[in-house]
Amino acid sequence: MVVKVAINGFGTIGKRVADAVTAQDDMDVVGVTKTRPTIEADLAIDAGYPFYTAIADRKQAFVDAGIEVQGTLDDLLQEADIVIDGSPGKFGQENKDKYAAAGVKGIFQGGEKHDLTGVSFNSLANYSESFGKDMVRVVSCNTTGLCRTLYPVYKEYGIETVYAVMIRRSADPRDSKKGPINAIEPVLKVPSHHGPDVQTCIHDLNIQTMAVKVPTTIMHLHSNIVELKQEVPSEDIVKLWENTPRVKLVDGGKGIASTAQIMEYARDLGRPRSDLNEIAVWREGIHTVGKVLYYYQAIHQESDVVPENIDAIRAMMELEEDNMKSIEKTNNALGIN
Numbered sequence: 001m002v003v004k005v006a007i008n009g010f011g012t013i014g015k016r017v018a019d020a021v022t023a024q025d026d027m028d029v030v031g032v033t034k035t036r037p038t039i040e041a042d043l044a045i046d047a048g049y050p051f052y053t054a055i056a057d058r059k060q061a062f063v064d065a066g067i068e069v070q071g072t073l074d075d076l077l078q079e080a081d082i083v084i085d086g087s088p089g090k091f092g093q094e095n096k097d098k099y100a101a102a103g104v105k106g107i108f109q110g111g112e113k114h115d116l117t118g119v120s121f122n123s124l125a126n127y128s129e130s131f132g133k134d135m136v137r138v139v140s141c142n143t144t145g146l147c148r149t150l151y152p153v154y155k156e157y158g159i160e161t162v163y164a165v166m167i168r169r170s171a172d173p174r175d176s177k178k179g180p181i182n183a184i185e186p187v188l189k190v191p192s193h194h195g196p197d198v199q200t201c202i203h204d205l206n207i208q209t210m211a212v213k214v215p216t217t218i219m220h221l222h223s224n225i226v227e228l229k230q231e232v233p234s235e236d237i238v239k240l241w242e243n244t245p246r247v248k249l250v251d252g253g254k255g256i257a258s259t260a261q262i263m264e265y266a267r268d269l270g271r272p273r274s275d276l277n278e279i280a281v282w283r284e285g286i287h288t289v290g291k292v293l294y295y296y297q298a299i300h301q302e303s304d305v306v307p308e309n310i311d312a313i314r315a316m317m318e319l320e321e322d323n324m325k326s327i328e329k330t331n332n333a334l335g336i337n
């Protein structure tokens, strides 16, 4: 069976998931949507994706810009088994109603709240909860990063409490209108929403989070302190993460001392768009003192959730019951690890 996937919202996340779907042998993109004839519409056409307008009365704007439009979102839904909703956050409820009316499954992103679907997704932590489900939310880039490193530690050694500080990029690289550009801005809602969001995937994890926005566009950085249920040598945590999919240990000693050098490394790996789908964890920063684990990790916000969207399709469409098999299949197709 080849699953027919629609991409509603061909932006930062949508265009990456579209290419990741195309790289798999058990799913295919049947069309993508946008609301405006910007350059990404041209790129979608050049990539060979059937193009639809997300908003029916915008069709003429595409025609005027010389962009061939196959129809509206409603037409695209007739062609699809499942939709990746890559629209900006908060369109979720409206779009979910449209997908449900068309009898099509929907995957939403981290800009939507858990309540929209009642099921949130991380490939490692709770894949089976999405098996056969109709509406699922893939958690945000930060929550995905926290789940990727914390879940194996939680399973292997047990966790009393996590204290995590998110040092967040202020905007994506193309968002030239957002800031701050010369300030550090604490998120004054304490604790931040990230802790409860992790609990939508790792339900009984005790986690407290705070967040700070800084003037950078290229990655988030997490500074994490974890109280474990037992004493664990640092080397054992290193080994655990060496064997965890979508976690990449990086070395300050080899010149990767900042997020800038991680992104240079991603460029050198030759990944599409210079993406780093894995969570980068500094090897030297992994340190345990008695039962307390300290570590830093960096999140490429535009790309870490992309492989999770692929696994979510497999779970919801019941293509693969075993999360580790889906992770391996996705990773192989995308050249991860």
Ligand code: NAP
Pocket (backbone or CB within 6 Å): 008, 009, 010, 011, 012, 013, 014, 033, 034, 035, 036, 037, 038, 040, 054, 085, 086, 087, 088, 089, 090, 091, 109, 110, 111, 112, 140, 141, 172, 301, 302, 305
């Ligand atoms: P984005 O780059 O702004 O892309 C959004 C896309 O949706 C654009 O192509 C836009 O098209 C289209 N769109 C606008 N209104 C729409 C509508 N009513 N229906 C369908 N499509 C519409 O946003 P993004 O960064 O990809 O974010 C998408 C979701 O992923 C959000 O929930 C976000 O929180 C989440 N997310 C983002 C990141 C990140 O770092 N960017 C990371 C993880 C999760 P036009 O340009 O034509 O208007």
